Amino acid sequence: MAPDELAAIEAPVLVVMGVSGVGKTTVASALAERLGWRRAEGDDLHPAENLAKMASGVPLDDDDRWPWLARVREWIVARTEAGEAGIITCSALTVAYRDQLRQPSVIFVHLDGSLSVVGGRHAARSDHFMPSSLLASQFTALEPLRDDEQSISVGIVESPDAIADRIVAMLGLRRVERPLGAAH
Structure with a gap:
């Protein structure tokens, strides 16, 4: 989908995606x-079991990811139903995972x-639950965006x-002003 077509989405929800x-x-x-x-932050929606598994160096499997993706989808749907623009992070590595998150308002930003x-960036991090040893498995799992996905890729x-x-x-995104005190 062309960026000008994506810009026409009234209240987009950006899924900022990619490997850890x-x-x-x-x-x-x-x-x-x-x-x-x-x-x-999509990582905040992981069940505690997923975080423990990754912290111990064990990659998640589909059975681990589906409940997490359901939580991410719930956040997206809540924004969509409220007519609000939003941004959520999620690895969204495979087409099947992205299909779970798709809504007319969703734009994947890879x-x-x-x-x-x-x-190099990963190795420099000291405050994240996922060890660098799992990075190669994420690159292996990453499936390219398809033409039918509302998406852009940014280096x-x-x-x-x-x-x-x-x-x-x-x-072509624009700022939304909120009343003072409104939560982000």
């Missing part, structure tokens, strides 16, 4: 700040980087702020 360490949280935060949109670049060679600015420009 690609910058989903950082870019989603920059986008939320620029746009004034609600943001959710942050794309090479294993060497992402691996991660620039700063997170520059990436967020590029996404805003590509999709």
